[in-house]
Amino acid sequence: MSQGTPEPAAAAQHGTGHGRELPGRELAGALRAEAAERAAALTARGTTPHLAVVTATADESSAWYVRSIARSAEKAGLACTIADLGPEAPVARVHERLTELSADPTVHGIILQTPLPAGARLEGLASAIDPVKDVDGANPLSLGRLAAGLPAFAPATAEAVVALLDHYKIDPAGRHAVVVGRSTVVGKPVAHLLLDRNATVTVCHSRTVGLASTARTGDILVAAAGRPGLITPGHVRPGAVVIDVGTNPTPDGGLVGDVDPAVATTAAALTPVPGGVGPVTTALLLQHTVRAALTL
């Protein structure tokens, strides 16, 4: 196995968890470089891939995330437009802006940033994003196509989970993957992507009874609940691979995942927060935008 990461089932069998870290920066760098190369080739042919981010919130961490996407896009040679409609924007205005961008032939990828204005539902608004430009898989049609095994953009975070497993040569086929969280943004699409890769998948949520005992049956455990420290060593099968999707702000301005750091003593491998799923997510958004520009 590359990078010395143990096969989850084998490690579980022998109880040899040693908590190897699975950082995402190297993979993210490679994905960004590939996106930059393709963007340069497209630009040379007269089309610069163009990502638009629609935001309507005063949330500081969201604003930071949007700026970091724009910086990454521009560094990779993509154009990036931030359509900041402000926290008071009526839902109808957000819908209208998404419709305009969907019709704009110079725009190839569209992201609708959360949190949304009060009263808005992501699924409703995201329906206004043309599926061919839906680079973060927010339109319910994208999730439906994903579930049906048809080509579609997966939400970048969900795809980042599988991309990290691939990068570290951890094959989900035949493994039991437990996903904690069932949102349309992370949990459900991760479950579909893992099923597609022939894992046996269990999805847990806030009404799951006996979360720890179910989670402990996973060779691969994906934590996407948005609850800091939810996953403790008691939730983790010795030797399992743990992917921590959670990004929970701390009062001191830091970021922690859903997984208690003590899990490193039980798991064979664990993604860090920050520096795990996050950077891969951003890089995949660039890749998706370049792919959309190639097909439009």
Ligand code: NAP
């Ligand atoms: P979400 O919409 O709030 O969904 C959270 C899910 O976790 C729900 O399905 C919920 O169950 C479940 N859950 C909550 N508490 C639980 C508990 N105690 N036990 C079991 N399940 C529980 O959140 P999200 O948008 O999916 O995001 C999840 C996390 O990923 C957040 O920390 C978010 O910041 C992070 N995230 C990271 C990235 C990245 O790029 N790294 C991108 C997106 C999101 P119910 O359905 O029953 O309510």
